[in-house]
Amino acid sequence: MAVSIPLTIGELETAYKQSRGIETLGEGTAMKLIRMLVIGVFAGFVCAAQAQQAPEIVRENAKATPAEDGKAMFSTYCAACHGLAGKGNGPAATALKRQPADLTQLNKRNNGSFPAIKVGLIIKGDEVMASHGSRDMPIWGKIFTDMEGERLATLRIHNLTEYVRTLQEK
Numbered sequence: 001m002a003v004s005i006p007l008t009i010g011e012l013e014t015a016y017k018q019s020r021g022i023e024t025l026g027e028g029t030a031m032k033l034i035r036m037l038v039i040g041v042f043a044g045f046v047c048a049a050q051a052q053q054a055p056e057i058v059r060e061n062a063k064a065t066p067a068e069d070g071k072a073m074f075s076t077y078c079a080a081c082h083g084l085a086g087k088g089n090g091p092a093a094t095a096l097k098r099q100p101a102d103l104t105q106l107n108k109r110n111n112g113s114f115p116a117i118k119v120g121l122i123i124k125g126d127e128v129m130a131s132h133g134s135r136d137m138p139i140w141g142k143i144f145t146d147m148e149g150e151r152l153a154t155l156r157i158h159n160l161t162e163y164v165r166t167l168q169e170k
């Protein structure tokens, strides 16, 4: 998260004088600048304090990735929540109501075989998750379809599912 770094009062004065084309500042103006600086510093602290707590989740348009590259798609679309290795500890995880699933344990939790169809449906968004209420995980089927149509969306979901298969712990 970006934390603003405040200028010094000297730099602020110089910038102000240059922008106005003046040599000296009246006292009232100097005070105004100091107040601006203090507010700036304070805002910086507030940002820093928030950054220590939960990261802010910014919803933005999905970035383009090659539909055939499961790994690139996973790191772009999934790792923020699930972590690069799929352990469920991505940087956005602490900001979610529900802990993202540990995607390395799917085999183990399914008697040693990979539940590919279920995983595909969960990514797509058709499978109702065990946990009810608000679904924290995005409905990727819709996002991918909106990006470039249904056929490529199906390919993306397939390749993501196959990539998740490679993350399984023995």
Ligand code: HEC
Pocket (backbone or CB within 6 Å): 073, 074, 077, 078, 079, 080, 081, 082, 092, 096, 098, 099, 100, 101, 102, 103, 119, 122, 123, 129, 131, 134, 135, 136, 137, 138, 140, 160, 164
């Ligand atoms: C915004 C955070 C977030 C993102 C991004 C995200 N997930 Fe999830 N995912 C979750 C959460 C939280 C759960 C746990 C279920 C829920 O939503 O309550 C979950 C559950 C799952 C499950 C179900 C696992 C199980 O135990 O049944 C799979 C599979 C999965 N995610 C795969 C993915 C894949 C693949 C991507 C990328 C295309 C992805 N997720 C992106 C948050 C996320």
